[in-house]
Amino acid sequence: MIKLEHVCKSFGDLEVLKDISLTVEEGEKLVVIGPSGSGKSTMVRCMNFLEEPTAGQVFIDGTELTAKNKNDIVRKNIAMVFQQFNLYPHMTVLQNITLAPIKLQHMSKQDAEKIAYEYLDVVGLRDKAHVYPTTLSGGQQQRVAIARALATKQKIILFDEPTSALDPETVQEVLDVMIQLSRINITMVVVTHEMGFARQVADRILFMDHGAILEEGKPEHFFENPTNERTKAFLSKILK
Amino acid sequence: MELLSSIFSRDNVLFLLAGMRTTIVIAASTILIALFFGTILGLVRNYDHGILGKLSAVYIETFRNTPLILWILAIRFLVPIPAFYSGILSMSVFTTAIMAEVVRGGLNSINKGQFEAAYSQGFGFFQTLRFIIIPQCFKNIVPSLLSQMITTVKDTSFLWAVAIEEFTGKGMILMGRFASSTQVFILFAFMAGMYFIINFTLSSIVRRQNTKGQNLKKPVLVEA
Numbered sequence: 009m010i011k012l013e014h015v016c017k018s019f020g021d022l023e024v025l026k027d028i029s030l031t032v033e034e035g036e037k038l039v040v041i042g043p044s045g046s047g048k049s050t051m052v053r054c055m056n057f058l059e060e061p062t063a064g065q066v067f068i069d070g071t072e073l074t075a076k077n078k079n080d081i082v083r084k085n086i087a088m089v090f091q092q093f094n095l096y097p098h099m100t101v102l103q104n105i106t107l108a109p110i111k112l113q114h115m116s117k118q119d120a121e122k123i124a125y126e127y128l129d130v131v132g133l134r135d136k137a138h139v140y141p142t143t144l145s146g147g148q149q150q151r152v153a154i155a156r157a158l159a160t161k162q163k164i165i166l167f168d169e170p171t172s173a174l175d176p177e178t179v180q181e182v183l184d185v186m187i188q189l190s191r192i193n194i195t196m197v198v199v200t201h202e203m204g205f206a207r208q209v210a211d212r213i214l215f216m217d218h219g220a221i222l223e224e225g226k227p228e229h230f231f232e233n234p235t236n237e238r239t240k241a242f243l244s245k246i247l248k
Numbered sequence: 249m250e251l252l253s254s255i256f257s258r259d260n261v262l263f264l265l266a267g268m269r270t271t272i273v274i275a276a277s278t279i280l281i282a283l284f285f286g287t288i289l290g291l292v293r294n295y296d297h298g299i300l301g302k303l304s305a306v307y308i309e310t311f312r313n314t315p316l317i318l319w320i321l322a323i324r325f326l327v328p329i330p331a332f333y334s335g336i337l338s339m340s341v342f343t344t345a346i347m348a349e350v351v352r353g354g355l356n357s358i359n360k361g362q363f364e365a366a367y368s369q370g371f372g373f374f375q376t377l378r379f380i381i382i383p384q385c386f387k388n389i390v391p392s393l394l395s396q397m398i399t400t401v402k403d404t405s406f407l408w409a410v411a412i413e414e415f416t417g418k419g420m421i422l423m424g425r426f427a428s429s430t431q432v433f434i435l436f437a438f439m440a441g442m443y444f445i446i447n448f449t450l451s452s453i454v455r456r457q458n459t460k461g462q463n464l465k466k467p468v469l470v471e472a
Contacts, residue, residue, distance in 0.1 A: 058364055083370025094365035098384045108369040
């Protein structure tokens, strides 16, 4: 469970998050949408302290995240998938996936590789285990990044615009993997512009603008009867 | 023939070889010391925003913007250690600053996303440096590192100014003993040739590593 209490974040004079309070239940699939610059990525990055809030608190399973315990809490609970994949270019696909399990969870190389292959199967890239990430397409790299996130067996996976940097033809292969993940019992928080995906997968959708949550609800409510004017305007622009 | 054998007599060759040995030992020690401390200084300057970072910056800029020969002379006269060690010390304090900048260049070439990915997995700062940042940094800077090594080998020739008998120093002593300018010129050419051979070998490695480095960015397939 992730709980944000009155989280604010500023970069200098720029107020990016304004008093955000939010609870994400265990196993929930939460999709966050909104125009760029609305603070949605920053909010998600506060959940694993890639950004430390300027004010307010973040709780993971009831424990408050602090600068001191963040490595420990993140290591045990949260994985993340980035817009730019951020695979380690000096390591093969297999090494990318096994690094954290071996170094942080003290798994044997053998066990870690076994798990890595398991998740490479999930994302359909077993045959790429020994190549370097730069040889892969964007969609393939992102699927590796998802396998890397899964291999640490976290309860929570944060997705920060996972398909925004992809060629249109590879977006679907990544979404398909994510749809598959949505059927298992992990908590997913997904920042995305993919409305079809949001409708299909989300338990709840948040609409953010100007650093605040303007509307939230189940997909059917959200897409059929949005109440906030800005949500309506945003949806009418994006759903044509 | 007589001219050549007068220059390259057995004694003279042994004399020069001893100098070459000193050159290589000083250059190699300098490179190792500078690489070690340069890496630390580069890391500190890049990632410490406090007093240590500032001190590293001052150190680096001081040595980078002053001539090596100045430090060779200063340390020889101010630090009471034998000439040979004084040579290594002065070369090292200077080259450390240069290496630090080379390392920093490598660090800055690494995408910020690498830190974020590592942090998002729960790696701490030092673990991130060790497993993710430093390996990539060194892979990226192999060509500049090797260039600096070549420069260091050539820089050792400054040490004859403080009477350290490295290769150039030994050569100068021999030249002092020669009677004809022809002998001097031939020895000069020979010495230049020797430096060329050492450094050309090193630069061939540079070129090879360079192509390897480029391959890394292009597709590299590793068999299972």
